[in-house]
Amino acid sequence: MRGRTALFGPHLWGSNSWNENHCQVLICGRAAMRIIPTVNREGQVEPARTLRELLAGNRDLRRLWLGNLVSVCGGWSSAVAVFAMVYDHSGAGMAAGLTLAVRYLPGALAGVWGGVLADRADRRTVMLVTDVAMAVLAAAFLVADEPGRLWLVYPLTFASAAAGFVFQAARNAWMPSLARPEEYPLYSAAVQVNSLALQAVGGVAGGVVVGVVGWRWAFVVNAVTFLGSAWLTWSVRTGDRYAGGPPTGWWRSLRAGLAVAARTRVVAALLLLEAFFCLGLGGTITGMTYLALRVYELGDGGTGWFYAVQGTVGGVVLVVAAARLRTLPARVHLRVIGVSCLAEGLVTMLLGLPVGIAAALALWGLVAAAEVVYGPAAMTTLLNATANDNRGRVTALWSATATLGLGVSAAATGGLIDTAGIGPAFAGLGLLMAVPGAVWLAMVPRLARSVEGSRAVSART
Template sequence: MNAFLVLRKPNLRRLLTANLFSGIGDWFNSVAVLSLLMELTGTAMAVGITLALRTLPHLLFGPLGGMLADRCDKKKVMVVCDFARAAIALCFLLVSSAADTWLVYCGTFLLVVFSSLYNPSRLSILPQIVKRDELAAANALDESVYGVVMAVGSMIGGIFIALWGADVAFVFNSLSFVLSGVLISRLTVGLPEREERAETVAATSYRDVLTFVWKQPIVRPILLLTTLWPIGGGIVNVLISVYAFQVFHAGDMGIGLLYGAIGLGFIAGGMAASRFTNRPYKIASASLAIEGFALLLTSFSPSIYVTALFYTLSTIAGGMGNASLRTLLMEHVPGHTQGRVFALEATVSNVLIGFSMLAGGWLLSFAPPRLTGFAAGACITLLSIVFGLSLWRASRIAQTQTTRLLAKIE
């Protein structure tokens, strides 16, 4: 279905607009917090602690977010989390000296806690506000919004703070959560379109969810791919700054260019995915391998501009793949377990990406950036090919079984 037709739905527009404003607010907050820490402490240690605190809550609270999404009213969970984050975002206004650094740590930790509780509901509510045949287009639009958030946040976040200061950025972040909460509260949420079949017995624990996932030949490779991708993806994140500063000597402008290119790629990838909504298996299998290969090519890039082009290509492919994989999960995972499945995926991937970034920093202490980039790109490409082929085979088997069943009925 055409993405612009799906966008006519008021519920979807409200959800995407809420994601847009809260996401941009998050970017402004991130830039402001890191700038404030460098100004007050002058050490990279404070920055490192803050970045680590953005990973830990996913491990501790991500599974709880999945339980809340499956057992509680998703809309209420999201609204409570938004208003809680709006209040927490204002605590950064109290920071005035190095002695107040603990407030930055606590505020950062709590913001990510409520984001961990919020995200499983955000993802699993989508099948309840659009029809099943609209899921692919809706996920494509959501991927494009993610790209807009990254592009706008990275390109104008620093300029915004330079002109009006960090305090204004903190207030904007708080107001963005208030707006998000108001929009979410206006959602009209129905029951899942399809009734769950008798054999998909309601899972009562994460162990039941894992058992179900492992027995599903289509769901299993999707989750393995999305959770293992960060092994190379975390290193890629570290390399963005290294390429800009050490390889091409482009400084802050280079970082802005690369993040802007990544954001534009996600926008284009989401829009491209909306044109291939009837072929999610093929898109998912091929596009993520292309993403890895494009990242691998950055290690041979002769200039910052060619590197930006490769990053754009990688995220166009990645955006198409992510939208397709998320649609397949929503179609093949029972509605009463989707929150926990998305929570498990986010928990494992966030923990792995944290370790991967640490490993990337360690590798770069003795290995050239281009060699490290080649290894990260090769890792992503290999994982994408292996699990993409597994997904392709599973989809062909499922289609064959469906065809045989229809033939028997006839």
């Protein structure tokens, strides 16, 4: 999913542990590294200014980030293997589209209830349990590597995705509490850059593994990485692990979260943007898979080359953009959200043109560059508009809205490619992405007033 494919705990900032951890890294010579606090004239520790400072100076955030990095690595290798296995045994674009749809659709249910769970239970425990469950499910893909057992890919993908969305809801509720509000763009970039980096490395590595020794080893690697993620999560104990609100019934808790999202204008607008934009976004992965395996005939690991371009270009743009976004006002963040959607849609429309593989990869890189700036801007806006008591439910609702649209789009695009061809498919997908971006830009003046009010409420919370 977009960085589309996570407020702070007030008790944390006054603690000695945070002041000891949140520091600036200075490199002295070639071998020595010393960490000292970055303090302003008033004697207060300053927020991190770059992604490097954030991760180097914040031990617990760094460990959760590393855990996510490890599991994302295995996940991307496994994704290449699943697509290759499905295409090899079925040969149909619809089959690959259904695989993506089954991966996305659990977010509409499991993600929402995962958000309720994240606001009721120990968020760390939720992450540990789901990591172990995902390790078991990843290994279970080994039994589906036969034409007669290919149907197992769909329930296994559904169960793995459901566990992943619950994990994501807990992580998005807990992990931001390890950063300061001024660091939210950097925090969002830290989470997003994992996926991009491992698209660059994991996609190609997965393609090499699939091409050389077959897809079985990619599934084994994926299972091991989830266990590594669980170990790193177990080592972190600080932050807002609990929502802190009074316990209520499950349905009442869900309704309360929905009410918060509905009455907060900028949150409601983000949800609508996700719903419409992702009707186009989800199909782009199905289309890219078809380009790699059928149009350009890059082999079983062909999607890895597109993932590599997306990860490399997106990662570079994200690191630079996040540091810049940290210094910009809320109104500019809102404009960035709209420009990102509009630009991504326009470039996506060009992917259906009959061009060579080099031009197709270049266009895919431009799509990635337009996409990655959305995450830090949108997540910062969402976090500043949401208090800790509701964070799990609101972020999970945001994710669920996106994944529902992604799933519908992925499934429909597979059938559209099989009947109408790749050109009309990309033209329609791009239009569905560009129009919501243009509408959002027209709404920025009204949304900016809402954001300022939400930030004031969040600060009091």
